[in-house]
Amino acid sequence: MCEVIKHRHRHDFVLPAIFTAIERGMFEFTDSVLQARPDLAWKLNQMGRNPFQFAIECRHEKIYSLIYRLDKRKRTVIGNNADNSDNCALHVAGMLSPLAKLDNISGAALQMQRELQWFKEVETIVLPRIKESYNNNNMTPRELFTRSHKELVKEGERWMKETATSCTVVGALIITIMFAAAFTVPGGNNGETGFPIFWHKNLFMAFIVSDAISLFSSTTSVLMFLGILTSRYAEDDFLKSLPTKMIIGLSTLFISIATMMVAFSSALFIMIHKQSWIVIPIIFLASVPVTLFIWMQFPLLVEMYISTYGRGIFDRKVKSRA
Incomplete structure (x- = not known):
């Protein structure tokens, strides 16, 4: 033809x-x-x-x-x-x-x-x-x-605020738990020196490091979501500003949940490591929340990242015609 x-x-x-x-x-x-x-x-x-x-x-x-x-x-x-x-x-x-x-x-x-x-x-x-x-x-x-796009802006603002509010609650709970866990270490402290009893164990260092990472990342996540809740929601904010905050917030929330499970598993293994038949199934179950988060939120996170920082939907490298 x-x-x-x-x-x-x-x-x-x-x-x-x-x-x-x-x-x-x-x-x-x-x-x-x-x-x-x-x-x-x-x-x-x-x-x-x-x-x-x-x-x-x-x-x-x-x-x-x-x-x-x-x-x-x-x-x-x-x-x-x-x-x-x-x-x-x-x-x-x-x-x-x-x-x-x-x-x-x-x-x-x-x-x-x-x-x-x-x-x-x-x-x-x-x-x-x-x-x-x-x-x-x-x-x-x-x-x-x-x-x-007046109505779409309102819907976008509502969607952002609802997502940020839900995630802020989760992040705040993790901050509370991880802060308390840092001062109630597994096994307790030595009455004379004040040092943790299991401080010489490698798993105890894994507990401390994962607890700290979880605390810092969840705090960052809450701050990002608070930034979303207090944004002005102008039209141009939806181009980069708001998606960037949502990407950082969801990413740090995922890190905080994952490291919280690592801290829990480390503490559990330190205290009852001789009863491996109990510890191993519990540690396996600790991966369930992380898996659920990946299944439910990770596709949205990837789509948002590609849409904001990917190569874009337009192909400007089409061969020029004279």
Whole structure:
């Protein structure tokens, strides 16, 4: 089909197909057709939007990344073109994503982050004056973004606060337990010298070190979550600030839980090491909370880290077209 359309001047039979392909996220088809007929990048649909503006509307990042095959001047022209409602590409990026795309992202905060990433990415291809341009509703791209994402910001704030509140309670409990455990060491203290009775054992050092790590990491976790609870929750905070605090908070909370279990297992083994038939099953059960945390929270932590500090959803290294 691509070989045939190369030698035809008419495009009316291809144009509906390429816009349908973009709507459905068919990257290979769109890529092949645009390579065969580069001029289709300038054609418009019924709303007056070119294929790349339509890809922004549908939030298909792979198809949108094909714009980087064009030189900077052509990218700017495509981004600055206004549709039938005087919406440029940045106005389109300021509209709320289709629900089908948002539902694939975990949590309202990450959804808001993805929307900001789209807006910031499209912002790089338009002229500075376009950022202050008005559409038919007399709104700039940023004003349209703020109005369209008002409810999503509220949902993201609620999601962040609920998560931070729950984790703060857990972190505070660990701080209390680990602080008390540091002064009630297994076996007690020597009445004459005041030193712990088992201080010469290697397992006792493992207990002390893991107790200290758990205390410090849980304290850090609580401080991060308190930082989330007291944030101003501006739109741009969802891009890096809030996700970074959540990443640090969840990571340190995981470390504190893991080291708390190590401290418990070490203390238990020191006191009743001769009864290994009791100790080994209990130590095995101590790994259950750590496993549950990994199962329930680790996927969210990884997704948040990749979304914030990963390579990004846009591919700017697409080979340039002359």
